Amino acid sequence: MSTRSADQATRSEVVLLIPALRAFARTFCPRPEDADDLVQETLIKALGNIDRYEPGTRLKSWMFTIMRNTFCTRFKRRSRETVGLPEDIAERLTTEPSQDWAVQADEVRRALNRLPHHHREMLILIVMLGERYEDAAAICGCKIGTVKSRLNRARRQLRIELGESLDGAGPASATGTEG
Numbered sequence: 001m002s003t004r005s006a007d008q009a010t011r012s013e014v015v016l017l018i019p020a021l022r023a024f025a026r027t028f029c030p031r032p033e034d035a036d037d038l039v040q041e042t043l044i045k046a047l048g049n050i051d052r053y054e055p056g057t058r059l060k061s062w063m064f065t066i067m068r069n070t071f072c073t074r075f076k077r078r079s080r081e082t083v084g085l086p087e088d089i090a091e092r093l094t095t096e097p098s099q100d101w102a103v104q105a106d107e108v109r110r111a112l113n114r115l116p117h118h119h120r121e122m123l124i125l126i127v128m129l130g131e132r133y134e135d136a137a138a139i140c141g142c143k144i145g146t147v148k149s150r151l152n153r154a155r156r157q158l159r160i161e162l163g164e165s166l167d168g169a170g171p172a173s174a175t176g177t178e179g
Helices: 003-016 018-028 032-048 059-079 099-114 117-128 133-140 144-161
Strands: none
Touching: 003 018, 003 032, 003 059, 018 032, 018 059, 032 059, 099 117, 099 144, 117 133, 117 144, 133 144
């Protein structure tokens, strides 16, 4: 029997093994569509390398080995992807440019530096560091009412410096909420 006719006979045997391949694929893949994809990929690899099959050995074992190796390769690839996301998410992920945030942060920093020292101090203590009014008053050596007044004026001036509307219709405050 020629090599060509031996390959043709082996290809026919491969077709007869498809039900066994599907059953074996289900042990790896709980979703039927994933199991079918694994069978298809196994068949493509097996038929593409049919010349490497050694006649006289078990074709079924050879095919199962190809399937197992294909699954392990897929599994390793998937383990490098983010868990809990759809399988094709890696191709769709995009990263928003960070330059916008850097530019905005620089604008806020420059606007903050243009504020009077006592206003800037209140914004940093209360808004950025999260100090309570009482603690800020103790740190600055003034009354709580003075702290609240300076903070209100600082927020208002910062909005002006950043070109934001003061009537509430413009962009949200860069300094957060009152408190």
